[in-house]
Amino acid sequence: xxxxxxFSEMAYxxxxxxxxxxxxxxxxxxxxxxxxxxxxxxxxLDEWALCDELGINIxxxxxxxxxxxxxxxxxxxMAILARETKKVRLLALGMPIGNRNDPIRVAEEYSMxxxxxxxxxxxxxxxxxxxxxxxxxxxxxxxxxxxxxxxDLILKAMTSHDGPFNWEGAHxxxxxxxxxxxxxxxxxxxVWTPVGSTESATEAAARGMVIGVLNTGWVRTPSIxxxxxxxxxxxxxxxxPDRLAYMALIGVGRTRDEGHRxxxxxxxxxxxxxxxxxxxxNPPGYASPRATAQMLKSGGAMAARATRVQTKDGHPxxxxxxxxxxxxxxxLSFAGTPDDVYDQLKAFYDHVGGFGHLLMMGQGGHxxxxxxxxxxxxxxxxxxxxxxxxx
Amino acid sequence: xxxIDIGQYALDxxxxxxxxxxxxxHGGDYVAQNGPxxxxxxxxxxxxxxxxxxxxxxxxxxGCRTVDDLAYLYLDWLDRQQDGGAVVVGSSxxxxxxxxxxxxxxxxxxxxxxxxxxxxxxxxREERDIADVYALPEDELRRRTFFDAARVxxxxxxxxxxxxxxxxxxxxAAALYGWRPYMHNPGLRQWLHRVRVPTLVLWGDNDGIVxxxxxxxxxxxxPSARFERIAQAGHYPQIERPDAVADRIEAxxxxxxx
Numbered sequence: 001x002x003x004x005x006x007f008s009e010m011a012y013x014x015x016x017x018x019x020x021x022x023x024x025x026x027x028x029x030x031x032x033x034x035x036x037x038x039x040x041x042x043x044x045l046d047e048w049a050l051c052d053e054l055g056i057n058i059x060x061x062x063x064x065x066x067x068x069x070x071x072x073x074x075x076x077x078m079a080i081l082a083r084e085t086k087k088v089r090l091l092a093l094g095m096p097i098g099n100r101n102d103p104i105r106v107a108e109e110y111s112m113x114x115x116x117x118x119x120x121x122x123x124x125x126x127x128x129x130x131x132x133x134x135x136x137x138x139x140x141x142x143x144x145x146x147x148x149x150x151x152d153l154i155l156k157a158m159t160s161h162d163g164p165f166n167w168e169g170a171h172x173x174x175x176x177x178x179x180x181x182x183x184x185x186x187x188x189x190x191v192w193t194p195v196g197s198t199e200s201a202t203e204a205a206a207r208g209m210v211i212g213v214l215n216t217g218w219v220r221t222p223s224i225x226x227x228x229x230x231x232x233x234x235x236x237x238x239x240x241p242d243r244l245a246y247m248a249l250i251g252v253g254r255t256r257d258e259g260h261r262x263x264x265x266x267x268x269x270x271x272x273x274x275x276x277x278x279x280x281x282n283p284p285g286y287a288s289p290r291a292t293a294q295m296l297k298s299g300g301a302m303a304a305r306a307t308r309v310q311t312k313d314g315h316p317x318x319x320x321x322x323x324x325x326x327x328x329x330x331x332l333s334f335a336g337t338p339d340d341v342y343d344q345l346k347a348f349y350d351h352v353g354g355f356g357h358l359l360m361m362g363q364g365g366h367x368x369x370x371x372x373x374x375x376x377x378x379x380x381x382x383x384x385x386x387x388x389x390x391x
Numbered sequence: 392x393x394x395i396d397i398g399q400y401a402l403d404x405x406x407x408x409x410x411x412x413x414x415x416x417h418g419g420d421y422v423a424q425n426g427p428x429x430x431x432x433x434x435x436x437x438x439x440x441x442x443x444x445x446x447x448x449x450x451x452x453x454g455c456r457t458v459d460d461l462a463y464l465y466l467d468w469l470d471r472q473q474d475g476g477a478v479v480v481g482s483s484x485x486x487x488x489x490x491x492x493x494x495x496x497x498x499x500x501x502x503x504x505x506x507x508x509x510x511x512x513x514x515x516r517e518e519r520d521i522a523d524v525y526a527l528p529e530d531e532l533r534r535r536t537f538f539d540a541a542r543v544x545x546x547x548x549x550x551x552x553x554x555x556x557x558x559x560x561x562x563x564a565a566a567l568y569g570w571r572p573y574m575h576n577p578g579l580r581q582w583l584h585r586v587r588v589p590t591l592v593l594w595g596d597n598d599g600i601v602x603x604x605x606x607x608x609x610x611x612x613x614p615s616a617r618f619e620r621i622a623q624a625g626h627y628p629q630i631e632r633p634d635a636v637a638d639r640i641e642a643x644x645x646x647x648x649x
Contacts (some may be wrong), residue, residue, distance in 0.1 A: 134526060137570075137571055141566040285562070293559045
């Protein structure tokens with residue numbers, strides 16, 4: 001059956017009216033009012049906690065120096081929810097291990113959450129969007145090498161139980177790796193990574209990781225899933241549907257209008273997420289030389305980003321002004337009545353050849369707490385039972 | 392284009408002219424724009440201008456990750472030169488490489504020319520000696536880099552895929568070597584007294600990446616250096632004023648021959 005995960009970026013939307021050309025990296029935190037921020041944190045956590053009753057799993061992520069996402073440490077809400085919830089699974093998608101200087105600390109955080117939650121953690125490792133490079137001040141030109149070395153080290157640290165081992169790699173050096181506690185799940189919690197291209201899908205498939213595909217829509221998703229399935233088979237990993245996840249913005253209502261209104265508010269995530277000062281959009285070495293060469297030719301990274309969202313027939317959509325109808329057409333959003341949502345999801349599911357996890361952005365932008373609760377509740381009552389046939 | 396072999400390294404680059412050896416070490420970007428100054432210098436020298444490992448179409452072996460590695464690589468090249476040694480010219484990032492070479496050995500270097508060099512930290516921890524080229528808006532970056540950007544900047548839309556890929560690799564490699572600490576070695580300043588070779592420090596009057604003030608500090612920290620400004624030029628005066636820069640280099644070397 002298909003598993004559903006509720007995801008929110010914990011946006012600090014009260015700052016948005018004050019922003020224009022960049023919502024990230026250079027936005028001063030004087031625009032953040034911690035009293036409002038505290039209310040928002042508690043509210044978002046309440047919505048996740050509700051998921052435990054609704055049978056919807058939980059997904060967090062992290063971004064840095066941005067008003068689009070006030071979750072700057074994905075394991076902090078997870079640590080709270082590990083105790084506050086009892087049943088659902090907890091996906092952190094995830095930890096930007098190429099940008100964190102201490103992989104052992106990541107292994108410790110994940111192991112603790114896995115034990116406290118009694119084995120409900122799913123651990124994500126992310127390369128991070130290009131705008132994360134500047135806040136972390138990590139070298140974009142060797143991000144990939146650092147990411148995979150950190151990945152190898154974390155998994156070895158979490159699966160070694162006989163005392164310290166030595167690690168003297170190109171990027172990380174430890175003479176005594178000995179992680180306490182060990183994880184609750186054996187041999188370690190399931191491993192996820194978000195991907196956005198056939199190349200990154202192939203890298204994940206070679207290692208049998210679960211891939212979360214975000215914002216790739218109707219046009220770009222099939223080739224990504226297909227590249228994954230092909231490589232996974234070659235590498236001896238059966239590409240069962242539970243290896244594949246797709247994220248969509250979901251607005252469910254009692255009427256089509258209500259569902260669309262909710263999706264419209266959540267869609268402010270997509271409208272704001274990519275607004276960043278252009279100099280941070282493609283730090284040197286983040287993309288391949290070939291891809292960067294194409295960006296140089298065609299007027300820069302922002303121009304390249306602007307054509308990533310497309311209608312079913314391949315026309316680019318401006319993400320800053322995208323309507324609900326456009327988002328539905330692009331496969332980014334499933335919205336309307338429960339029947340509408342199921343039908344759109346099923347059509348997408350068939351189009352991409354199936355997948356086992358729906359990453360549901362059930363909160364985004366400035367949709368209210370009441371609407372979010374109703375959105376999640378309606379989804380769980382009216383859509384979720386029908387997903388048993390899928391996945 | 393020539394292949395410049397140094398040990399196991401095969402570097403893209405150019406060798407031109409006849410005469411005593413001159414090694415030109417390029418900066419982090421606008422490498423192709425050095426053509427005119429290299430042509431001028433080739434009237435008096437045999438000019439070797441390698442593209443550093445990882446830049447342009449030069450390979451970068453896995454083991455080559457730091458400016459130290461570049462310094463040892465070019466010391467290997469210098470070891471093969473005649474006893475009189477070579478003139479070493481370093482621009483921007485290449486100036487940093489040149490300084491790292493010279494603090495190790497000047498045995499095969501007859502003269503050093505630093506053009507708007509990076510590599511050294513003079514200010515406090517909250518002062519930025521070198522403008523953050525990775526965080527500046529494009530317009531401001533161009534204003535700080537060039538006196539008259541429109542005259543020298545290429546139209547990227549007209550370049551071929553090979554050239555564009557070379558530029559993308561230049562930028563990637565500059566970041567690889569210089570991202571953190573940002574375009575300098577915190578330990579380099581204390582060894583600058585070892586640069587015991589006649590040195591000309593050239594600076595673009597309008598450099599907004601590393602200001603002439605930084606250049607004067609660098610000059611003062613070197614045992615045998617003099618400072619000269621190039622008018623109507625930014626961070627790459629040899630690109631904007633190739634003849635003026637070549638004139639200064641020729642005069643400087645002439646003087647030191649006497």
